[in-house]
Amino acid sequence: MLKRKDIKMIHKWLREGMSKSAIARRLGISRETVRKYALKLEGYIPVITRKPNENLVDEHLPYIATMLETAKANKVEIPTTVIYDEIVKRGYIGSLRWLQQVMQKYDLRKRVKEKDKLIRFETDAGCQMQVDWVEFPKDNLSAFVATLGYSRASYVEYVSDEKIETLIACHLNAFTYFGGVTKECLYDNMRTVITKRNAYGYGKHQLNSMFEDFAKHCGFKIRVCKPYRAKTKGKVERFNHYLRYSFHNSLSVRLAMKRYVMNIDNANIEVRKWLDEIANKRIHQTTLQMPFSLLAEEHYHLLPLPKPYLGIHPKVVNVILAKNKEISKITSKINNVYIPNRDMQSYDEFIPSLVAITVVNISSSINVGVLWN
Numbered sequence: 001m002l003k004r005k006d007i008k009m010i011h012k013w014l015r016e017g018m019s020k021s022a023i024a025r026r027l028g029i030s031r032e033t034v035r036k037y038a039l040k041l042e043g044y045i046p047v048i049t050r051k052p053n054e055n056l057v058d059e060h061l062p063y064i065a066t067m068l069e070t071a072k073a074n075k076v077e078i079p080t081t082v083i084y085d086e087i088v089k090r091g092y093i094g095s096l097r098w099l100q101q102v103m104q105k106y107d108l109r110k111r112v113k114e115k116d117k118l119i120r121f122e123t124d125a126g127c128q129m130q131v132d133w134v135e136f137p138k139d140n141l142s143a144f145v146a147t148l149g150y151s152r153a154s155y156v157e158y159v160s161d162e163k164i165e166t167l168i169a170c171h172l173n174a175f176t177y178f179g180g181v182t183k184e185c186l187y188d189n190m191r192t193v194i195t196k197r198n199a200y201g202y203g204k205h206q207l208n209s210m211f212e213d214f215a216k217h218c219g220f221k222i223r224v225c226k227p228y229r230a231k232t233k234g235k236v237e238r239f240n241h242y243l244r245y246s247f248h249n250s251l252s253v254r255l256a257m258k259r260y261v262m263n264i265d266n267a268n269i270e271v272r273k274w275l276d277e278i279a280n281k282r283i284h285q286t287t288l289q290m291p292f293s294l295l296a297e298e299h300y301h302l303l304p305l306p307k308p309y310l311g312i313h314p315k316v317v318n319v320i321l322a323k324n325k326e327i328s329k330i331t332s333k334i335n336n337v338y339i340p341n342r343d344m345q346s347y348d349e350f351i352p353s354l355v356a357i358t359v360v361n362i363s364s365s366i367n368v369g370v371l372w373n
Contacts, residue, residue: 002029007037014038056094057102060087061288064103068112106285123149126301128223129174129182130236133162133190134243139252139262143271144170145243146178147236149186150301151294152284153178154239156275158267164192168214168309175218178295180302184221194224210311218306239279247274 002010006027013023020038024031057064064083071078080103084096092099103109128149135142142162147154155174159166167190175181187193196206207222215222251270255262280291287294 002027002033002037007040010034010037056092057087057099058283058290060090060092061102061106061283063087063090065108065112065288068108072112106283106288124301125150125298126180126182126303128184128186129178129220130186131171131190132188132236132240134240136248139267141262141264141267143243143248144174145236145240146171146174147239148178148182148291148295148298149235151291151298152235152239152287153280153291153295153298154236154243154275156243156271158264158271160264162192164208164210167192167211168311171214171218172306172309175305178302179299180305181218181220182302183219184223185215186223186225188225193222213311214309217309217311219303242279247271247279 009027010023013026014020020031020034024034027034064087067078067083067086080100081096083103084092084099087099130147130149132145133142134145141158141160144157144159144167145154155177157170157173159170171185192208193211194206195208212222247270251267252262255266260266280295282291283289284291
């Protein structure tokens with residue numbers, strides 16, 4: 001990939017009338033490369049998207065961590081050469097030097113001295129999904145973030161508001177991305193989830209009725225963090241920091257250099273590529289495995305995807321209830337028939353008809369003329 005200044009020179013020399021072959025000779029590149037960048041708009045800035053380095057050591061990191069933890073438990077030191085010999089038996093074909101660089105990159109020896117375990121799985125597979133909003137006021141955007149507690153696989157969706165309908169739609173998209181539903185979801189004091197804390201006693205909160213109905217529809221339980229204890233959902237909090245500084249800020253700068261403005265469309269397209277190619281394929285510092293690899297295991301523990309949610313907004317429900325009250329009043333009036341009091345003279349008009357019916361029925365046995373008289 002050419003540098004920015006070389007691309008500028010190509011456009012400058014082309015304006016001056018220099019041929020593509022001459023430019024190629026001057027820059028020491030092929031004529032096809034010159035033609036490729038000549039077709040780009042003037043001011044084009046090359047974007048380098050670096051994918052995570054997948055090396056031969058990655059698949060052996062959990063085994064290396066187990067060896068180091070076992071050595072610590074037995075209060076012995078284990079040299080890297082011994083680790084190298086062991087993973088070679090397990091199929092490693094890389095060099096010893098490369099193994100040393102990877103172990104140094106993840107600070108495995110330092111971390112095993114400071115922490116109880118190098119690899120931690122605080123929640124069982126398929127048990128919990130942690131949810132949070134990340135706000136970007138300068139761009140008038142918010143990001144829905146969901147992180148699985150076991151695999152650390154994450155889903156991100158940019159939205160323009162944080163309404164209950166948006167929250168439900170993002171949940172359904174996240175479940176589809178992960179391929180299933182966790183047994184519980186963890187939130188902080190999100191206003192679209194919890195209405196009033198301890199409303200029915202300590203730990204018994206008043207939840208948003210629509211979201212509570214949605215949770216029952218999907219089959220997951222709602223868990224809420226304690227006030228000022230956001231670290232309870234530390235997995236998604238750490239990913240929020242990673243999202244903001246490794247993706248969002250970088251994307252906003254790249255778009256600004258191209259004189260573009262970040263919006264929901266371009267943000268969601270780019271964040272999906274980032275999730276699939278970088279975030280969920282990197283080696284996680286805690287599990288020492290790729291989130292996508294662990295998600296393949298966790299998938300079998302997830303609840304099945306729910307059917308489309310056809311919930312009704314609470315305001316609409318109130319209107320329906322009001323209409324039902326009006327209908328019930330009308331129905332009660334119909335069932336309780338009202339018979340007004342009439343004056344006896346009002347029945348005189350019915351006498352001839354009744355007499356005629358009576359005459360027809362008994363005419364066969366009695367002289368009608370006599371009866372009428």
